Every structure is written in structure tokens, then in C-alpha cells.
Amino acid sequence: MQTDRKISLEDGAGGELMEALIENDILPLFRSEVGEIQLEDLDDSAVINDIVLTTDGHTVKPIFFPGGNLGSLSISGTINDILALGGIPIALTSALVLPEGMLFSKLKRILESAAEICKETSIPVVAGDTKVVEKDDLDEPIMTTAGIGKRHPLLDENLELAGGRKTRWLSDDNLNPGDKIIVTGTLGDHGMTILSEREGYGFQGDVRSDITHLLDVMDAALHIGGVASAKDPTRGGLANTLNEWAKKSQVGIEIWEEEIPLKRWVVSAGEMLGIDPLTVGNEGKMVLAVHPSHAKKVLHSLKDIDKSSEAAIIGEVQEDVEGVLLRTEVGGRRVLEPPVGDPVPRIC
Amino acid sequence: MQTDRKISLEDGAGGELMEALIENDILPLFRSEVGEIQLEDLDDSAVINDIVLTTDGHTVKPIFFPGGNLGSLSISGTINDILALGGIPIALTSALVLPEGMLFSKLKRILESAAEICKETSIPVVAGDTKVVEKDDLDEPIMTTAGIGKRHPLLDENLELAGGRKTRWLSDDNLNPGDKIIVTGTLGDHGMTILSEREGYGFQGDVRSDITHLLDVMDAALHIGGVASAKDPTRGGLANTLNEWAKKSQVGIEIWEEEIPLKRWVVSAGEMLGIDPLTVGNEGKMVLAVHPSHAKKVLHSLKDIDKSSEAAIIGEVQEDVEGVLLRTEVGGRRVLEPPVGDPVPRIC
Numbered sequence: 001m002q003t004d005r006k007i008s009l010e011d012g013a014g015g016e017l018m019e020a021l022i023e024n025d026i027l028p029l030f031r032s033e034v035g036e037i038q039l040e041d042l043d044d045s046a047v048i049n050d051i052v053l054t055t056d057g058h059t060v061k062p063i064f065f066p067g068g069n070l071g072s073l074s075i076s077g078t079i080n081d082i083l084a085l086g087g088i089p090i091a092l093t094s095a096l097v098l099p100e101g102m103l104f105s106k107l108k109r110i111l112e113s114a115a116e117i118c119k120e121t122s123i124p125v126v127a128g129d130t131k132v133v134e135k136d137d138l139d140e141p142i143m144t145t146a147g148i149g150k151r152h153p154l155l156d157e158n159l160e161l162a163g164g165r166k167t168r169w170l171s172d173d174n175l176n177p178g179d180k181i182i183v184t185g186t187l188g189d190h191g192m193t194i195l196s197e198r199e200g201y202g203f204q205g206d207v208r209s210d211i212t213h214l215l216d217v218m219d220a221a222l223h224i225g226g227v228a229s230a231k232d233p234t235r236g237g238l239a240n241t242l243n244e245w246a247k248k249s250q251v252g253i254e255i256w257e258e259e260i261p262l263k264r265w266v267v268s269a270g271e272m273l274g275i276d277p278l279t280v281g282n283e284g285k286m287v288l289a290v291h292p293s294h295a296k297k298v299l300h301s302l303k304d305i306d307k308s309s310e311a312a313i314i315g316e317v318q319e320d321v322e323g324v325l326l327r328t329e330v331g332g333r334r335v336l337e338p339p340v341g342d343p344v345p346r347i348c
Numbered sequence: 349m350q351t352d353r354k355i356s357l358e359d360g361a362g363g364e365l366m367e368a369l370i371e372n373d374i375l376p377l378f379r380s381e382v383g384e385i386q387l388e389d390l391d392d393s394a395v396i397n398d399i400v401l402t403t404d405g406h407t408v409k410p411i412f413f414p415g416g417n418l419g420s421l422s423i424s425g426t427i428n429d430i431l432a433l434g435g436i437p438i439a440l441t442s443a444l445v446l447p448e449g450m451l452f453s454k455l456k457r458i459l460e461s462a463a464e465i466c467k468e469t470s471i472p473v474v475a476g477d478t479k480v481v482e483k484d485d486l487d488e489p490i491m492t493t494a495g496i497g498k499r500h501p502l503l504d505e506n507l508e509l510a511g512g513r514k515t516r517w518l519s520d521d522n523l524n525p526g527d528k529i530i531v532t533g534t535l536g537d538h539g540m541t542i543l544s545e546r547e548g549y550g551f552q553g554d555v556r557s558d559i560t561h562l563l564d565v566m567d568a569a570l571h572i573g574g575v576a577s578a579k580d581p582t583r584g585g586l587a588n589t590l591n592e593w594a595k596k597s598q599v600g601i602e603i604w605e606e607e608i609p610l611k612r613w614v615v616s617a618g619e620m621l622g623i624d625p626l627t628v629g630n631e632g633k634m635v636l637a638v639h640p641s642h643a644k645k646v647l648h649s650l651k652d653i654d655k656s657s658e659a660a661i662i663g664e665v666q667e668d669v670e671g672v673l674l675r676t677e678v679g680g681r682r683v684l685e686p687p688v689g690d691p692v693p694r695i696c
Contacts, residue, residue: 007450012480021478025456029463032472035439039474046474048439048496051399055441055494059479091383091396093403095492102355108373115377124380126387126394127494130369131407132360133694137487144443146403146475146494148396346481 013342014235014281036168037085042244043172044084044232045149052087052149052169054078061346063110063140065197067190067209070143071114073283073348076213078145079123080232083218084286086158086170087149092118094145095129099138110141121215123147154222162228162291174229175249180295181315182288184217184308185210186261187238188277190284191344192269198346201273205265212284217308220301221286226294231287234348236339238278241287242324243338252321255336258329259314278326279339281347289317361690362583362629384516385433390592391520392432392580393497400435400497400517402426409694411458411488413545415538415557418491419462421631421696424561425582426493427471431566432580432634434506434518435497440466442493443477447486458489469563471495502570510576510639522577523597528643529663530636532565532656533558534609535586536625538632539692540617546694549621553613560632565656568649569634574642579635582696584687587627589635590663590672591686600669603684606677607662626674627687629695637665 010017019042027040035048045054056077063070075092082089094114098107118125159165165174189210196203221227229249233241238260242253262277270277284307290298295313302311315327324336358365367390375388383396393402404425411418423440430437442462446455466473507513513522537558544551569575577597581589586608590601610625618625632655638646643661650659672684 004451004453007446007448007452007455007480009448009480009482012446012478018478022476025452026459026476026478029459030466030473030476032466032470032474034470034472035474037474039472039476046439046441048472048474049498051439051496053439053441053496054475055443055492056477057443057445057479057490057492059445059481061485091394091399091401093394093401093494095403095405095494097405097407097490097492098355098360100355100357103352104355104373105352107355111374111377118378118380122380122382124382124387124396125378126380126383126385126396127402128370128374128378128387129404129492130360130366130374131405131694132355132357133407134357137409139485142405142445142490144403144405144445144477144492146441146443148399148401148496150397346479 009345010341013345014240016338016340037171044081045087047169050151052082052085054081055146057142057144058348059142059346060348061140062197065193065209066207067193068211069110069113070141071110072117072211074143074145075114075117076211077283077348078147079121079213079215082147082149083214084230084232086152086155088152089123089147089149091124091126092145092147093127094125094143097131097133097142099135099141100132101135102141117213121213152222158222158225158227161225161294165228170227170230172244172248175245175251175289175317177251177317177319178292179228179289179317180292180313181253182290182295182299182311182313184286184302185310186263187282188266188280189263190282191280191347192266194347195344203265203269207265210282210284212307214286217286217302217305220305221288221298224294224298224301226291227288228291229289233285233287234281234283237280239336240338246324251317253315253324254318254321255315255326257326259312261310261312275343279343357693358689361693362588364686364688385519392429393435395517398499400430400433402429403494405490405492406696407490407694408696409488410545413541413557414555415541416559417458417461418489419458420465420559422491422493423462423465424559425631425696426495427469427561427563428580430495430497431562432578434500434503436500437471437495437497439472439474440493440495441475442473442491445479445481445490447483448480449483450489465561469561500570506570506573506575509573509642513576518575518578520577520592520596523593523599523637523665525599525665525667526640527576527637527665528640528661529601530638530643530647530659530661532634532650533658534611535630536614536628537611538630539628539695540614542695543692551613551617555613558630558632560655562634565634565650565653568653569636569646572642572646572649574639575636576639577637581633581635582629582631585626585628585630587684588686594672599665601663601672602666602669603663603674605674607660609658609660623691627691
């Protein structure tokens, strides 16, 4: 850091600039030998003493939108990060920072949405904190959630069925050639909904965030077996998820455009705004890498669940591919890059 | 909630208004049967499956001050909350929300201070998150830390020496008549320093926050034995800590004014501003309740450590006292109330 540069929105956008900030300036300070999955692994969660541990600060704007709000986003996001490593969440913490003058009824709605997911999943918030900041200093509430999880009892079996893997968890470096890539539903809904609300675009269609916890979805997949890795495609969307997998697992991935589930309004919105829905964040989807012997069975079991009824096998890990390639509907192949900045900021 | 009132600074101030917000509006939503120390216990940390779990969002203003900054505050605060229940911290998470345009060098200083404590204590940050928010929407960075800990191996022995207690942890409801109250050093330094910096009072003296982790201090006390409860006197200071203890343990506590360690400049500042230093937050102190048979031995062992060399026995739990009474230097007794709002906001 020679020059005293200023922090930009892209530094927190989940793309390449954020990666550089983290790798060059944060990791060297906090490197540690402790833990099975560490900070430097930059996975969805960390693992230490067989405890899965994760955190996310939520600065979504607006705080209310079709399909959810700050509260449901925060709780389900943390649950999904724990699930993505093969954990079963056991408890959460929640720290609120509120702007002075915020309407009490808004806080109440946020908390009720959060509590609803806790109730549905039986995952309690056991520790919390509340701070209030002068209204000139903060525009909207921020909710930071952390969570702990234990190891899913079927993880060993899954990794064995998946042909033996490098790690004991569904980590980013665990893909092998032949693995099928499964998404649990349509992509880009959350990010495009936030954008539509914030900018007042008024797109035609079921404009609605996909926010949901994926406890039942992950459980269904692990009960079939053969799952090698899972990832929560939030900031940077599918494009970021696949590129992280390719880089960390040192494999190439081919994705088939015609197989990717996308809502019609998301496609139109993307075309209108020049934003690729594959680079836009999701909050109720998982991307799975599954051994080819079990991929179809996993897919069928996902399709039986409402919230993953549009699951699809969208590609595979291929020996002769480098990075991430998208095979287009007309038959060509193009590189699917991770976003540099963030096409849609403050979506989570 | 009949009327749509607005959130005020006092709702996050650690006093009675915050207590009302939490008890009336947050707890009923998140009540759960899971966990040994739960959200509704409102202790320094929670306990579930013998894992100690805690979180705190930090909105201190200014972010740099004599003796520390946002980074050291955040990390040591979380470590101390885990220690306060009888845990040994094993890992932390950290979620940063940064304002766009923040100088990179400032971020670096904050992270370096945080990392220094991690290194010194061998407690790693294993998971993190970074968000950037438009500069009009946030004035200063917010750092939210969560942490997990395991049970201190000497806890059973301590509670046994302390005459057997209601819980297996150093929880707020664990005081018995006869217990001596020990503070590990001078009170009010942190809050008064923040106030001095923010308002530019320029007090004369060693104006400096007491921010520090108390890993060695708690370990020393537990090695002597007889510790029944411990509490981190942050927001609301000693007054809040003692009143929480009295209420949750259903005991009365008498405190002896002449025994309370206070720096001279803190006393002067308090007199000048009309703020009782006992209601002001600390960030490197612990308040202990110790069985009378071991209190002096614990005190001596604390005095051997630099950062607790000014430790003192400042009072005791008494059968014939209700609530918290302060015996003044001239011999009278007055009620020591918890602060209603917060005499010094945004100190942590």
C-alpha cells in the first residue's frame, strides 16, 4: 500500500477487487495455523474443532423488498453458509446497528421475519447486541449475523460415494473431473429484485427475491449421497461461485446455457440493463458439485421439494477445460468471467 | 407497541430503556428452549452444547483514541465476553462495514491492532466479511465480532470451591451472600477517554482507554479458585453490572466507595461533567464475585499481573441489603442505580 487510496464500493462487492483487498491486506495479518478450514481458504464458512463458524454483515438497501427484508436475509444467509460446507446449524448470533429515529414498527417487522425462520428451522438466536447511531451517521439498519454448526452425519458417506476427496467438508477445493454441477433453482432473482425496487424499474413478472433457508434442500441432497461440494451463490452470483471452484479445485468447468434455470423477467431485466443474471446474487439457492453416479438421483430428490422444484444439472467439471466456459445455446463457447466490481451493489 | 415510536439513542445505550426494548420486543420473538445459557438470560455470552458463543457490534466514535481503536476494541471485547462466562476463546469472526471513501491507511491500522491481539492470545479470526456502503449513508466503519469458546478446565473446581452454585458457568445468577466483589483495576477510563477525545475536553492526566484482553487475568483468578461469577463492565459500567447481578441472583450488594480504584483524572472529569464514573463503560476490566474463602488469594494473584495490578475488593454480597448500595467515604449509604440512558454514547 504505497499510496493512501480510498475504499471504493467495489472493495466490498464480492468481485476481483474485493478478492485483492482480502488477499493482499487482510489475510497476511490474520494468517493462523489453527482450524481445518481457515480464513485464508475464503470458503462459505470456517471449521475449527469440528465446529462450522461463519459471519455476514447485511447492508441491503432497501431493507424491505418483495420476498423478504433485512431480517430474513440475514438469518437465512448465515444458515445457508453453514449448510454450504456440510454443517447443520445449531445456533446464531445477531448484532443490530440501528439509526436513531428509525420507526419501531420497521424494526419489529425485521425481527419478526428473522424469528419466523428461526422457528421454522428450530435454529435459535442465542446471543445478540443492539447499538443505536445518530441519524446523520447511518441511513439504514445493519444486521450482522454469525452462526455455528456441527458436522452433518452423512458427510463421510457422501464424500466416500463422491470418490474420496481432499477434505472432510464440502469445501471449494473438492471438485473432481466428471462432477455434475447442479443449481437448486432459478438464478438472479434476488439481485434483480433489489435493483428493481431501489431504482423503481417496475419490471413485469413475479419480481420477488428468492430468500429462503436451504436446510431441507441440503438435507435431501446429502441423503441421496455423492455430494462433493456446495456453495451459496450470493455476491457475484453463479459466475463468481464457479470461478472460485475452478481456481481452488484447479479444474475446468463447462456450463450449458440452455440448462440454466432463469425466470423470464430476470432475462428481460438483464438484457434491458446490460447485466448478466449469472453475475447477480442469490439468497435462496445452492450450487452443488455431485459425483456423476448420483447427480440424477440428487436432482430428482431436489425437484420433489417446492423451493428446489426448478433444480437443474447445468454443467460439469471437464478435464480439457480451463477456467469456466459457457456453452451458448447456439453452440459456441465463451469464458464466463467473475465480475470485477459489482453490477448490483448492496444486495445483501 | 401501540404507537409507532421512533428508535432513540437510549434504546442502544445499555441502560433501562435498552433493557425494556430487549425484554418486551426482542425476547418474546426469539424465545427458545435450546441452550444452557440462552438469549433471555442476557448474560455476556450464551452457551449451547458446551460452546460459549457471543457477538458485539462496535460503533465507537471516534474510531481512533488514546489506548486503542475500533479494531482492538472489537477483538478484545469479544474475547472478554467469552472469558466472563468461564470460557476459553477458540476462534472469532469479524464483519466489517466500511464507508466508501475511507482512507485505506485507517483500515490498515484498525486491522493491524485487531491482528495484534489475535497473535498475542493465539485466538484466530477464522471467518470474515467486508461490505462497503455509500459515504452519505455511513460516517464511520462498523466492526462486528463474534466468537466461540470452550469450557475452562478449572470451572468445575472453582464452582465447587465457591460453595456449589446454580449453574455450571460464571453466569449472572450465580452470586451468593458472602461473595466478595473484586474489580481488576480502575473504572471509567475507557468511556471518559472516548468522551474527552470526541468533545475535545483535554483533561489533564493519563487520558487513555483501558482496552485489553483479559485472558491471563481470568486464567490467574480461575487458577486460585472460588470464582462464582464474572462480568465485563462495558456499557453502563460497574453500576449496570452490579444491578444485573443483584437482580438475576436475587441478592443485595454493598460497595465501598473508598475501595473503588479510580484514576484521579477520571474523578475530576466526572465531577466536571456531572457523570458518575461508575456508570461509564470499561473495555479492559472484569468484575468478579468470589467466595470469601478465596477472595484475598485471588486479589493477590491479580495484583501480580501488570494489567490488573490495581485490582481491589470493593464490596460484598450481603444478606440484609436489597439491590445495590454504595457506602460512601463519609459513612452514609445510597442506592447505586443503573443508568437510565447512557451518559456517554458510542463508546463501544
